[in-house]
Amino acid sequence: xxxxxxxxxxxxxxxxxxxxxxxxxxxxxxxxxxxxxxxxxxxxxxxxxxxxxxxxxxxxxxxxxxxxxxxxxxxxxxxxxxxxxxxxxxxxxxxxxxxxxxxxxxxxxxxxxxxxxxxxxxxxxxxxxxxxxxxxxxxxxxxxxxxxxxxxxxxxxxxxxxxxxxxxxxxxxxxxxxxxxxxxxxxxxxxxxxxxxxxxxxxxxxxxxxxxxxxxxxxxxxxxxxxxxxxxxxxxxxxxxxxxxxxxxxxxxxxxxxxxxxxxxxxxxxxxxxxxxxxxxxxxxx
Numbered sequence: 001x002x003x004x005x006x007x008x009x010x011x012x013x014x015x016x017x018x019x020x021x022x023x024x025x026x027x028x029x030x031x032x033x034x035x036x037x038x039x040x041x042x043x044x045x046x047x048x049x050x051x052x053x054x055x056x057x058x059x060x061x062x063x064x065x066x067x068x069x070x071x072x073x074x075x076x077x078x079x080x081x082x083x084x085x086x087x088x089x090x091x092x093x094x095x096x097x098x099x100x101x102x103x104x105x106x107x108x109x110x111x112x113x114x115x116x117x118x119x120x121x122x123x124x125x126x127x128x129x130x131x132x133x134x135x136x137x138x139x140x141x142x143x144x145x146x147x148x149x150x151x152x153x154x155x156x157x158x159x160x161x162x163x164x165x166x167x168x169x170x171x172x173x174x175x176x177x178x179x180x181x182x183x184x185x186x187x188x189x190x191x192x193x194x195x196x197x198x199x200x201x202x203x204x205x206x207x208x209x210x211x212x213x214x215x216x217x218x219x220x221x222x223x224x225x226x227x228x229x230x231x232x233x234x235x236x237x238x239x240x241x242x243x244x245x246x247x248x249x250x251x252x253x254x255x256x257x258x259x260x261x262x263x264x265x266x267x268x269x270x271x272x273x274x275x276x277x278x279x280x281x282x283x284x285x286x
Contacts, residue, residue: 001179003149038155040064042074042218043192046185050210051178067158067191069110069251069273071226071236074191076215078198078223079240083166090125091173096162096195097130098242103160103193103225104143109251110230110273114142118156120187122148122164122175130162152183159188163196176205185211193225229253230273250274 001018004010017025024030036044037058048055067073081095104117121127127147134140144156161184165172174180185192198221201208215221224240227248235253239245247254252271259267261278265285275281 001152003152007174037061038189039186040073040190042220043185043188045214045218046074046211047182050207050214051182064190067107068112069106069227069230070191070193071228072218072220074193074215074218074220075225076194076196076198076221077225077240078196078221079166080197081166082168083164086125088125091123091164092125092129093162093164093166093195094129095241096164097126097133099195099239100160100162100193101130101133101137101140102242102245103239105137105139106227106245106248106251107158108139108143112158114140114144116157117143117160118151118154118158118187119143119145119160119162120148120151120184121145121162122184126162126164148180148184151187155187155189157189158191159193161192161194161196163194163201166197166200170200170203172201172204175201176208178207181205181207181211229255229271231257231271235271 001016001021004015010016032054034054035056035058037060040061041057044055044057044061077099079095081093083091083093085091100119104119107117108114119130121130124147127145130145134145163175163184165175198208198212202212212221224238224244227237227239229235229237229252231252232255235255237244237247237253239248250270250272252273255271257267257269257271259278261267261281261283263283265283267278267281269281
């Protein structure tokens, strides 16, 4: 649906209805596409049948690889860190900004390219806050950050979604609208990671209640995200806040790398995924 700058005018003059939707509402003949080629099945279950009752998966989406370095390809990290409101009434959530930027860095350290990852913010205030915070991370300079309304019709290998809303007034704004929920949950191909307050969302929307059921069935809802080391496979690090990412500072885990170098000594660096050939590693032992 089209997005408008003035919500009141959108409702009064039906500006949120696209020309295509007007055509359908006027009973002009059309065919509905029922097979999707974008999302892995775990992600598609969030919107089918909750929003699209007849949507089916093309066989190709069953062959998507698992997301590297994370135990789940779909996960909702629920939290109660409060939102903030700027002078122009746009919403932001500092906790979600700091968490998702570090998650994006972790994914890059696990071998993904910047173009594989898109960070989506539900509100423009959150997007601008992410722009400012990103300056602290040189590695993230080419990772795309955008606002939800500007991402309709687009997709990415991995989506990091910031829902922002978290308040005592029990309000979630447009996050209760079916079309916004649909866009938010259907942009990712291989991995979708969401930050928000699931209890608050469910209090305001039956669709979110259904989404919660799907997430719980897949064991994909919790207060921390399980990261699994690609080198030491038994090591799982649960991250619930920005500080927890210090345990996986090089994309692996908190163990020492320990790989035997050409000189015969062990690598003393913290477990890392990149530079496994250790060309850039300078041994300090004699």
